[in-house]
Amino acid sequence: NAGVTQTPKFQVLKTGQSMTLQCAQDMNHNSMYWYRQDPGMGLRLIYYSASEGTTDKGEVPNGYNVSRLNKREFSLRLESAAPSQTSVYFCASRSQGGAGELFFGEGSRLTVL
Amino acid sequence: AQSVAQPEDQVNVAEGNPLTVKCTYSVSGNPYLFWYVQYPNRGLQFLLKYITGDNLVKGSYGFEAEFNKSQTSFHLKKPSALVSDSALYFCAVRPLYNTDKLIFGTGTRLQVFP
Numbered sequence: 001n002a003g004v005t006q007t008p009k010f011q012v013l014k015t016g017q018s019m020t021l022q023c024a025q026d027m028n029h030n031s032m033y034w035y036r037q038d039p040g041m042g043l044r045l046i047y048y049s050a051s052e053g054t055t056d057k058g059e060v061p062n063g064y065n066v067s068r069l070n071k072r073e074f075s076l077r078l079e080s081a082a083p084s085q086t087s088v089y090f091c092a093s094r095s096q097g098g099a100g101e102l103f104f105g106e107g108s109r110l111t112v113l
Numbered sequence: 114a115q116s117v118a119q120p121e122d123q124v125n126v127a128e129g130n131p132l133t134v135k136c137t138y139s140v141s142g143n144p145y146l147f148w149y150v151q152y153p154n155r156g157l158q159f160l161l162k163y164i165t166g167d168n169l170v171k172g173s174y175g176f177e178a179e180f181n182k183s184q185t186s187f188h189l190k191k192p193s194a195l196v197s198d199s200a201l202y203f204c205a206v207r208p209l210y211n212t213d214k215l216i217f218g219t220g221t222r223l224q225v226f227p
Contacts, residue, residue, distance in 0.1 A: 004156070031213060040122075042203065042219040043157075050213050090156055098212035099145045099164045104156030 002026050006091050006105035013081045013112045021076040021108050023091030031094040032074040033058075033102065034066060036087040043090065049074055081112045115140045117206050119218035126194045127226050134189040134221045136204030146187040147205040147215070148178055157203060163187060174198070194225045 004025045013019055025032065030051045035043040045058030049068040063085060065077045078085055088109050092102040117138045126132045138144065145164055149157040161172025168180045178189045189202060204218040 033215075040219060042217040044217075045215070048213055056213070092157075098207070098209065099162060101147060101159040101162060102149075102157070102215065104149075104158070106156045107154075 004091055004093055004103050004105040006089075006108050008108060009106065010109050011111070013078075013110065015082060015112060017081050018077065018079050019081065019110075020078075021089055021091070021110075022073070023075065023105060024073045025091075025093040025103070026072065027093060027095070027103065028071070029093035029095060029103070030071070031100075032068065033092045033094070034064075034074070034076045035090045035092065036060065037090060037107075038087050046076065046089075078110075081110075083112045086110060086112045115206075115208065115216055117204055117216050117218040119202075119204055119221045121221050122219075123222045123224060125224045125226065128196050129193055132191050132194045132198070132223065132225070134202050134204075134223060135186070136188060136218060137184070137186045138204075138206045138216075139185065140206050140208050140216065142209050143182075144209060145207040145212075146178075146180060147207070148172065148176070148187075148189050149203045149205060150174075151201040151203065151220075153200075160189070160202075194223075196225045196227055199223055199225045 007022045033048040034046040047066040049055045052071045067075045091105040094100045147162045148160040151157045163170045163180045171177045201220045206216045
């Protein structure tokens with residue numbers, strides 16, 4: 001009964017370092033998403049993938065790249081981390097249909113020094 | 114521009130009293146409407162959604178939400194608040210013309226006092 005699993009839960013980086021956040025879902029969902037959550041700003045969409053093999057930019061894609069490795073896995077990469085990328089990152093997947101709700105992972109707290 | 118507004122950063126209510134968390138939206142057409150809840154250090158959890166039909170939608174944990182088309186609002190309600198309802202609540206809207214896009218409000222912190 002795992003749902004959406006994200007790793008790591010916590011990470012501290014220095015400016016300029018790179019890292020990848022991993023996300024996997026076991027619900028056979030087609031659509032997967034990466035959001036960032038910052039105080040007072042709600043959730044902002046970074047990238048999403050409507051199906052295996054496709055990815056699209058969201059509201060705040062700059063400084064990030066994604067890979068939809070297969071139907072289960074959707075990773076988010078920071079090539080050269082900046083302090084402005086300090087945030088909590090959430091992966092989500094969506095149940096089928098236009099009205100399908102999102103299922104979220106527990107979040108990854110990233111601090112860039 | 115499409116947007117979702119949650120006008121109150123925080124709502125305080127005494128345990129046992131009714132609660133309302135407000136949400137209004139500005140999205141063309143008849144969108145799908147959602148409420149999510151976030152407990153400390155956790156991901157968001159789905160509470161309820163409005164697709165079509167009855168304007169009063171019932172969801173998890175005794176919550177309900179009232180859709181008002183003329184006021185473009187989707188307020189979250191509960192008849193009797195519990196201390197355990199204290200959390201961060203997000204309203205979200207999905208346009209029918211772009212079902213991959215979900216627009217979130219900035220969140221309202223609900224504090225229920227014993």
